[in-house]
Amino acid sequence: MTSASGVPHLPNLTLADRAYNIRRHALRMGEVQGQGYIAQALGAADLLAVSYFHALAYRPHEPEWEGRDRFCLSIGHYAIALYAALIEAGILPENEIDTYGGDDSRMPMSGMAAYTPGMEITGGSLGQGLTVALGMAMGLRHKNSSAWVFNLMSDGELDEGSTWEAAMAASSHKLGNLICLVDVNNMQADGPSTQISNFEPLGPKWEAFGWHTQRVNGNDIKALIAAFDAAKALDEPRPRVIICDTKMGKGVDFLEARERNHFMRVESDEWAKAIAVLDAGRAV
Amino acid sequence: MPLDKYTPRTVKLGPNGERLMTSAMIASIAGPDQRTAPAPFGHALTKLAATNPKIIGMTADLSKYTDLHVFAKAYPERFFQMGMAEQVLMGSAAGMAREGFTVFATTYAVFASRRAYDFICMAIAEEMLDVKIVCALPGLTTGYGPSHQATEDLAIFRGLPNMTIIDPCDALEIEQATAAIAAHKGPVYMRLLRGNVPLVLDEYGYTFELGKAKMLRDGPDALLISTGLMTMRALEAAKELEKDRVKVGVLHVPTIKPFDEATILREANRTGRPVITLENHTIVGGLGEAVAGALMRSDTRPTRFRQIALPDQFLDAGALPTLHDRYGISTSEVVRRVKAWLG
Numbered sequence: 001m002t003s004a005s006g007v008p009h010l011p012n013l014t015l016a017d018r019a020y021n022i023r024r025h026a027l028r029m030g031e032v033q034g035q036g037y038i039a040q041a042l043g044a045a046d047l048l049a050v051s052y053f054h055a056l057a058y059r060p061h062e063p064e065w066e067g068r069d070r071f072c073l074s075i076g077h078y079a080i081a082l083y084a085a086l087i088e089a090g091i092l093p094e095n096e097i098d099t100y101g102g103d104d105s106r107m108p109m110s111g112m113a114a115y116t117p118g119m120e121i122t123g124g125s126l127g128q129g130l131t132v133a134l135g136m137a138m139g140l141r142h143k144n145s146s147a148w149v150f151n152l153m154s155d156g157e158l159d160e161g162s163t164w165e166a167a168m169a170a171s172s173h174k175l176g177n178l179i180c181l182v183d184v185n186n187m188q189a190d191g192p193s194t195q196i197s198n199f200e201p202l203g204p205k206w207e208a209f210g211w212h213t214q215r216v217n218g219n220d221i222k223a224l225i226a227a228f229d230a231a232k233a234l235d236e237p238r239p240r241v242i243i244c245d246t247k248m249g250k251g252v253d254f255l256e257a258r259e260r261n262h263f264m265r266v267e268s269d270e271w272a273k274a275i276a277v278l279d280a281g282r283a284v
Numbered sequence: 285m286p287l288d289k290y291t292p293r294t295v296k297l298g299p300n301g302e303r304l305m306t307s308a309m310i311a312s313i314a315g316p317d318q319r320t321a322p323a324p325f326g327h328a329l330t331k332l333a334a335t336n337p338k339i340i341g342m343t344a345d346l347s348k349y350t351d352l353h354v355f356a357k358a359y360p361e362r363f364f365q366m367g368m369a370e371q372v373l374m375g376s377a378a379g380m381a382r383e384g385f386t387v388f389a390t391t392y393a394v395f396a397s398r399r400a401y402d403f404i405c406m407a408i409a410e411e412m413l414d415v416k417i418v419c420a421l422p423g424l425t426t427g428y429g430p431s432h433q434a435t436e437d438l439a440i441f442r443g444l445p446n447m448t449i450i451d452p453c454d455a456l457e458i459e460q461a462t463a464a465i466a467a468h469k470g471p472v473y474m475r476l477l478r479g480n481v482p483l484v485l486d487e488y489g490y491t492f493e494l495g496k497a498k499m500l501r502d503g504p505d506a507l508l509i510s511t512g513l514m515t516m517r518a519l520e521a522a523k524e525l526e527k528d529r530v531k532v533g534v535l536h537v538p539t540i541k542p543f544d545e546a547t548i549l550r551e552a553n554r555t556g557r558p559v560i561t562l563e564n565h566t567i568v569g570g571l572g573e574a575v576a577g578a579l580m581r582s583d584t585r586p587t588r589f590r591q592i593a594l595p596d597q598f599l600d601a602g603a604l605p606t607l608h609d610r611y612g613i614s615t616s617e618v619v620r621r622v623k624a625w626l627g
Contacts, residue, residue: 113411121382125406131372132407135379138364142340143383162403165369169376172367 015221018088019049020282023251024275025084029100029107031271036101036109038274039255039264041081043185043219043246044152048085050224051150051181055232060090063117067147070136072121074129074153075183079111082119082152091118127160129153130180134170137178137239148232152181156188158199164209167239171210174237179228180211182243183218189262206241218244252277286600304603306427309349312480313425313513313604320480321455325418326354328462329388333359339466340385342366344373350390350420351478370395374403374415381413386466393419393434393475401440408471409446415472416465422451422475422512423564424594424611429601435594438540439569441473448494449540450474451512451563451571455481457538460492468494475512484516490536497544499551503531506558506626507551507586511537511571514562514592514613521618530626533557537571545578552579558588560622564613567593590625592618 013021026041051071052058059065073082083100086092092106099105106116110124121132133151140147157163170178184202186193194200206213212234216223224244231240249255249264252274258264266274287293298304314320333339333355345368347353356363364380366373370391377389396404396419408415419434426432441449448470452458458481465472488500500515501522510518515536522532535551537544552559552575559579561572572591579586594611608614612621 121378122406122410125402127371128375128403128407131375131403132379132382134372135376135381136383137379138376139380139383139385142362142380142385162369162371162375165367165372166375169366169369169372173364 015049015053015225018053019045019221020251020278021088022048022081022084023278025087025094025097026080027271027275027278028097029080029083030266031275032098033101033109034268036080037077037263038080038266039248040078040183040185041084042250042252042255043248044078044081044183045084045250046219046221047181047183047224047244047246048081050221050228052085052089054225055228056150057147058089058091063091067145069148069150070120070133072129072133072136072149072151073111073119073123074151074157075126076110076112076122076124078152078154079107079109082111083107083116086116086118089118092116126154126157127162129157130163130166130170133178133180134166134173134175137170137175138173141175141177148177148179150179150181152183154188155182155184155186155193155199156196158182158193158202159197167206167209167211170239175239176234176237178239179231180239180241182241184243184245185248187248187260187262192260202243206243210238212236212238212240213243214241215243215245218246219250251281304606306602307604309421309426309428309432313477314480314482319483321483322480323351323354323478324455324458324481325462325476325478326351328459329355330358332463332466333362336386336466338384338386340364340380340387341390342373342377342380342387343390344368344370344395346391346420349392349478350418350476352388352390370400371403374400374417375407377415378403378407378411378413381408381415385414387415388418389415390418390420390476392432393422393437394432396473397434397437397440404471405444409444412446412470414469417471417473418476419473420476420478424599424607424613425477425513425564425604427602427604427607430598433599435566435599436568437475438563438565438571442541442569442574446471447541448472450538451540452477452492452538453512453515453536454484456483456485456490457492461538464492464494477513482516484519492538495539495542495544497535497537497539497547500534500536503533504555504557505530506532506560506622507535508532508560508562508622509535509537509548509571509575510562511540512564514564517613517615517618518562520615521622524615524619525622528623530623532622540571540574543574543578545582548575548578549582549584552584552586556587558590558626559586560590560592560625562592562613562618565593566596567591568596588625592621
């Protein structure tokens, strides 16, 4: 059974169930390669669940449907998380999980538009996603489309000047169809983001750039729903940002507690253990 | 290299006792006696837009300096000002192209090739998107110094997969190339001459074809292979040389990528005459090296091979005629060098 937009309505799955499934798909992919940005994926699972099962309009069997909301993944290395969401959304088949990161896979380690249905842009060169999303939002408005453009970026990308060029341009062009999601896990390649190049106070920065700004606990599904709803309901011609403070490794206690690192090391025998911990946590 | 900055200077006058001026950024490169056409790119794009609603114009605070203002005035709702932010210009042009538009994005060649390269590479070229990057001040066409002299843009973009590269010679070619690149699917980098642009190629019954090199005149003593405004210089030099009974052919190569190796090799093979390449670009990685590579790979050995190009240096500021003489790309310098090489 599908809704009007074609999103499968599996029996009584809550957004928490979806977030759990996304985490589980991601852990299974990590196990396949013995690596992956799993800590970020676990942290972003809740905001992806709310995106794909509450906020976005799309058709799983028609990924390029003109009326779809566009979801741009600026942070290419979060691809493992987006693949998990696309699998859960029925856009990618679950039985390709074992191909993750392998030769000729549709799910390479970094997200690229040419490889993967549902991957709107090629991310990875950080600081580019918002610039492309802004162009898409301008193009959609020029076509009189009512579709939304979402851009998911990391807090590390706040270091890039192009992010702020785009923030200023989006505001200048009054793009009320653009929603930027900033995943603040306070960890980038060389260490804690606020120590690498301090972006705080972050909310006032976006506000100063003319954006409707909300900051929420990115692992609180209720708070995320409220924020997405408020962003979409706002009747003002300006772009919207939802700053999501997330916890790396969320849902797997021993990964949450692990020394925080951009590329978290997970031993080969720990993947199955992580899945078991995740499963046990859900049973509670 | 400029003189030591602590050396006092006195006024230097030109050959006729005139005061030498740095040409304004917006000045025409046309000589005083040349026929010209105004804003050929802007007018051509405006004309195309009348029948192609998918054409969009975008710029980074340089519409007047890239002739895009003509389009902006005719189609204000299809013109997007992105501010002085070349990275956003290229990223948002990619986003527009993703939504089905044919985007003409303009700025100066230095800013596209240097500042926005990663955005052009990853957001546009890797995705084969329909973005036409049209850039003013190519090579040595301003006396403002290295900040505005895009002497290595062709080298930078030649290394980029999927990118089509055009270096047009004159107003006629810019008009025809604008239509051709609008019809072409995929990313294009086109060097732009703006303002009152010299009109030269109409005398040669020339028609631009994307990817084609064309013989403009023939001659047994040498083959000049040229691109961009250096084709103008090559044709002027050929006329001068003819007065001294030196007859040179001129092969114009406006499309730097994909490169018309077949025509170049055919003409280089035809008589074995010396080959001389001419480009408004550093000697590194432009037309000359592309021709040399094609010759070497096909075991074609002209009796001699020489390059007329800008030196591998940051160039001086000053008046353009002085600089063109200094760096060997003025007509008189081309004539002098060709004569010297042919002995």
